[in-house]
Amino acid sequence: MSADLFDTASARDEPPKGPRPLADRLRPKALSEVIGQDHILGPEAPLGVMLASGALSSLIFWGPPGVGKTTIARLLADETDLHFVQISAIFTGVPELRKVFEAAKHRRQNGQGTLLFVDEIHRFNKAQQDGFLPHMEDGTILLVGATTENPSFELNAALLSRAQVLTLNRLDLAALERLAQRAEKDLGRELPLKGEAREALLEMADGDGRALLNLIEQIMAWKLDGKLDTDALTTRLMRRAAKYDKSGDEHYNLISALHKSVRGSDPDAALYWLARMLAGGEDPRFLARRLTRMAVEDIGLADPNAQTHCLQSWQVYERLGSPEGELALAQAVVYLALAPKSNSVYTAYKAAAASAKKTGSEPPPKHILNAPTRLMKEQGYGAGYAYDHEAEDGFSGQNYFPDGMKRPVLYQPVERGFERELKKRLDWFAGLRAKRGRSGAE
Known part of the structure; x- marks a missing residue:
C-alpha cells in the first residue's frame, strides 16, 4: 500500500x-x-x-x-x-x-x-x-x-x-450560533425555525459543530410552508444522544461533579449531574454505591441517618427498578446535599491506618488481653483490667493502645450536626481521663 x-x-x-x-x-x-x-x-x-x-x-x-x-x-x-x-x-x-x-x-x-x-x-x-x-x-x-x-x-x-x-473545548451555544449564521449565509436563506426551536437545535448539537451543520443541512432539505416550533422540530429530528462514555473520562468527570455538588451542599447541581448520568445510561447501582460512599466520607456522624437513607434508597431501587426506583436515588441525593457535612471519621481512619502501618506488629497491652489458660494468667494477661461497667460514670480511663505508644488523637469531630453531641462526649471522657491520671504511656 x-x-x-x-x-x-x-x-x-x-x-x-x-x-x-x-x-x-x-x-x-x-x-x-x-x-x-x-x-x-x-x-x-x-x-x-x-x-x-x-x-x-x-x-x-x-x-x-x-x-x-x-x-x-x-x-x-x-x-x-x-x-x-x-x-x-x-x-x-x-x-x-x-x-x-x-x-x-x-x-x-x-x-x-x-x-x-x-x-x-x-x-x-x-x-x-x-x-x-x-x-x-x-x-x-x-x-x-x-x-x-x-x-x-x-x-x-x-x-x-x-x-x-x-x-479543545466543546462549542458553547454562542459559538454554535455563529456557525449556524455562517451556514445560513452559505445556503442563502435563514433556518425555517422559530426562536425557541433555533435554541433547541443548538442544544441538540451538544457542542459538536459538525453535528450542527449536518442537522442544518437536513432541515434545509425539508419543504416547509412556515417556521417550525420546538415540538415540530423535535418530532422531525431524532435528538442526538448525550455523549457519555460509561467507562471513560466522562464517567469519572460526571461522578466527580456529582460528588462535589453533594459535598458543596448544592442539591440542584447534584440532581442535575445525577440526571445527566442516568440519561447517559449509567448503571443506577453504581450511583447507589457511590452515594452511600458519599454519606460515609463527607457526612459521616454529623448525620448518621444519611448512610441509612442511602442504603434504603438502594434497596428501593433494587425492588422497583427503572424508572420508578431512580426517584429514590434522587431523594437520597437531595438528603445528602442538605445534610450537615463532616469528614472527621474519614480523616481519623486514614490517620489510624498510617499509625497502624508505622507501629507494625506492636501487641495490645496485656491488661486488656483475655487469659483463658493458667499459663497466660501467669504471664500477666488480663492483670489489672478495669471493668468499665463497675467504674464511676461507667468509664475507667485505662490505656488501650500498645505499651510505649504515645496516645494519638485521631477522631476530631466538627461542631456540626450530631457530631456536636459526640464532641461533648469526647471532651467529657478526656476530662475524666486526665482527672484520673490515665492518659496512657508517654
Whole structure:
C-alpha cells in the first residue's frame, strides 16, 4: 500500500464528484475563521505564540468530536508550509506507518517538512506510539495527534514528553450560533425555525459543530410552508444522544461533579449531574454505591441517618427498578446535599491506618488481653483490667493502645450536626481521663 493513500494533500487535487456536504464547504480556510477555540489560537495563546515565533512543536489535540481538531491541524500545515499527511490509528498498521515515515524522509531530503496528523492516536498501543519518537526527534515529522480520550492515561510518557497537549473545548451555544449564521449565509436563506426551536437545535448539537451543520443541512432539505416550533422540530429530528462514555473520562468527570455538588451542599447541581448520568445510561447501582460512599466520607456522624437513607434508597431501587426506583436515588441525593457535612471519621481512619502501618506488629497491652489458660494468667494477661461497667460514670480511663505508644488523637469531630453531641462526649471522657491520671504511656 502506497504512503500516498494517506496523503490528503493529493486527495484534495481531485475532489469527489457530487455536491459537497455543508460541513466540508464551511471548513475554515484560515485559523482566524476557526470558531470556539480562541484559548489556543489567540495572539497570546499557545498556538498563536508558536506561530509568531516560528517554533511550532509537536502537539496533541485533546477534545470532543466536531470541535476542529482536524481543521486546525490542516491549517497549521498551511501556515508553516509543511506537507500535510493525515492518517487514522484505526485503519493504519505498522507497515503503513513505515511507508509514511519513508515518504516524509524523502520530502525532508528535498527540503520540505511533513506535518503528520494522526486521528484517534490513542488507538495505537504503547509500542506503536514509541515508533513515532525517533522520527519526531530527528525532525522527519512534526506530529499532531488528535484524541477524545485523556492523554494522561492513553498516551505513553515518552510521547507526552515530546509533545504539548492542547485541550479543545466543546462549542458553547454562542459559538454554535455563529456557525449556524455562517451556514445560513452559505445556503442563502435563514433556518425555517422559530426562536425557541433555533435554541433547541443548538442544544441538540451538544457542542459538536459538525453535528450542527449536518442537522442544518437536513432541515434545509425539508419543504416547509412556515417556521417550525420546538415540538415540530423535535418530532422531525431524532435528538442526538448525550455523549457519555460509561467507562471513560466522562464517567469519572460526571461522578466527580456529582460528588462535589453533594459535598458543596448544592442539591440542584447534584440532581442535575445525577440526571445527566442516568440519561447517559449509567448503571443506577453504581450511583447507589457511590452515594452511600458519599454519606460515609463527607457526612459521616454529623448525620448518621444519611448512610441509612442511602442504603434504603438502594434497596428501593433494587425492588422497583427503572424508572420508578431512580426517584429514590434522587431523594437520597437531595438528603445528602442538605445534610450537615463532616469528614472527621474519614480523616481519623486514614490517620489510624498510617499509625497502624508505622507501629507494625506492636501487641495490645496485656491488661486488656483475655487469659483463658493458667499459663497466660501467669504471664500477666488480663492483670489489672478495669471493668468499665463497675467504674464511676461507667468509664475507667485505662490505656488501650500498645505499651510505649504515645496516645494519638485521631477522631476530631466538627461542631456540626450530631457530631456536636459526640464532641461533648469526647471532651467529657478526656476530662475524666486526665482527672484520673490515665492518659496512657508517654
